[in-house]
Amino acid sequence: MIPYGAGITGGANIAEQIHTASKNTVWIIASYPLTQGTFVLIGGRVGAIYGHKNAIVGAGVIWVIFQLIAGFMRSVISLSIMRALSGVGGAFVVPNAIALLTTRFPPGKMRNITVGLFGAMAPIGAAGGSVFPGFFGQLAPWWWLFFFLAILGTMVFAFFFFVVPGEDRPMDPDGKFDYIGAYCGVTGLILFNFSWTQASVDGWQKPYIYALLIVSLVHFGLFVLWELKFAKEPVLLLTIWKSPSFVAMTVSAFLTFMGVGIVVWYITAWNFYVRHYSIFICAAAYAPLAVCGAIAAILSAQAIRYLAAQHIMAIGSLASCVSLILIATMPAQQMYWRQVFPAMILVSFGPDFLFTASQIIASATVKRAQQGIAGSLIGTLLSYGLATGLGFAGTVEHYTNSGDGPVQGYRHALYLGVGMTGAAALIALIFVRIPKNRQEGWDEDEMPGVTA
Incomplete structure (x- = not known):
């Protein structure tokens, strides 16, 4: 998540340094979470066939x-x-x-804690990454940011290779990779996001944007048809959607992650373009995200013992919703502590609560053989939601900006996020139903849903 945070605070400065229009900043930011979300399901399948540790090491080489x-x-x-x-x-x-x-870690307290800590890396990584563009952008040439990330990645993935034990054998060593399904799914996701993000730059009057959106929908249709009728070992078992509450959970999580992506970007856009903060000050604004993200990880893991997972999801969505309202309604010029600071505290709870609750709901509703796919899908929702939210919000901003400056467009984009996260909270409360006594996992003979 560090490159995502680095793109948020460094994107505007990099756009200025390479002499491109400020509207193109969205691509510097969104390009990383776009593919990070799109390829998650494929990554999970590769890990099942060749070993999860091997897949991470290979991924580290690509990343660096x-x-x-x-x-x-x-x-x-x-x-x-x-x-x-x-x-x-x-x-x-x-x-x-x-x-x-x-x-x-088997289902229980330790799994809840580890999943919660993993979810905390989203706000902590993003907030930590937001600092580096200050060093490599404000104090040094911007391109040293990427050289630094390559060095950092080399150290981290090398440490991972030597310290973390792998599996005795891959989960599905004799499995086959579904190339056609992977192509249709990945192409559909990339083109769908590309059309919305590019629409925020050029507007929907460009014919190629409509064409790409239609092509993406066609690929989605082909993906469903192939996975249902022809794929022998599908990338995504579509029967997973028949699991209780799974559809409602994914919709709620996706809408909230879109809202989080919107508020995180527009805080920086407001600070950089309207209040003219330096890169370091823009990064400092995210300090509560790192601190409260760590706290939220612990709270979300503990809350599972006392609250139903759907209520934890709703709390995360509502916290994100209130954060969006605070940013959307603040004056153009205002001290940081009045509305941005509490908004930062609240938005830090969204990803952690949503990620932890979603993983618990998945483990309580889908069969054991499907839980790897379910976990991968939730990872897709996180990163792809962050990127897609920028495209939707940018489109609203593009059509609602006034000649007096960007603030009016910012407000309308943020109100879109308010609607998304508010709807997500209602969906979680009304349609997600996980008995609290099932949150520690199902026995194999009690697993719900259909046979894989």
Whole structure:
């Protein structure tokens, strides 16, 4: 998550340094979480066939190489492409890291804590990453940010390789990879997000944007048809959607993650473009996100013992909703402590509470054979939601900006996030139903849903 946070605070400065329009900043930011979310399901399947640890090591090599190459890029298109390719490595890390955790800890308190800590890395990593563009952008040439990330990644993944034990054998060593399903699913997700994000730059009057959106929907249809009728070992078992409350949980989580992506970006946009903060001050604004993100991870793991998972989801969605309201209603010029500071505290609870509750709901509703896929899907919702939220909000901003400055467009984009997170909270409360006594996991002979 560090490159995501670095893109949030460094994107605007990098756009200025490479002499591109400020509206293109969205691509510098969104390119990394776009692929990080899109390729998660594929990463989980690769890990099942070749081993989760092996998949993470391979992902680390991809992540480091393209961070390094990004440091040599000097245009918004080439830089965004390199960030996107690095995001593929990040995508492979997420499901396989979760798999290593959940296979080593049986359902219960320790699994809840480890999943909660893993979820905390989203706000902590994003907030921590937001600091580095200050050093490599404000105090040094911006491209050193990517050289630094390549060095940091080399150290972290090397440490992982030597310290973390792998599995005795892969989960599905004789399995086959579904190339056609992977192509249809990944292409559909990338084109769908691309059309919305590019619409925030050029508007919907460009015919190619409509065309790409239609092509993405066609690929989604082909993906469903292939997975249901032809795939022998599908990338995504579509029967998973028949599990109790699973559809409602995924919709609620996706809407909330979209809202989180919106508020995180527009806090920086407001501070940088309207209040003219330096990069370091923009990064300092995210300090509560790291501190409260760690606290939220612990609270979410403990709350599972006392609250139903759907209530924890609703709390996370409502916290994000209130955060969006605070930012949308603040004056153009105002001291940080009045509304941005409490908004930062509240938004830190959204990803942690949602991620922990979603993983618990998945483990309580789907069969054991499907839990790896369910965990990967939740990872997809997190990163893809962050990227897609930027596209939707940017489109609203594009059409509602006034000639007096960007503030009016910012407010309308943030109100879109308010609607998303408010709806997410209602969906969690009304349609998600997980008995509290089932939150510690199901016995194999009691597992709900249909046969895999």
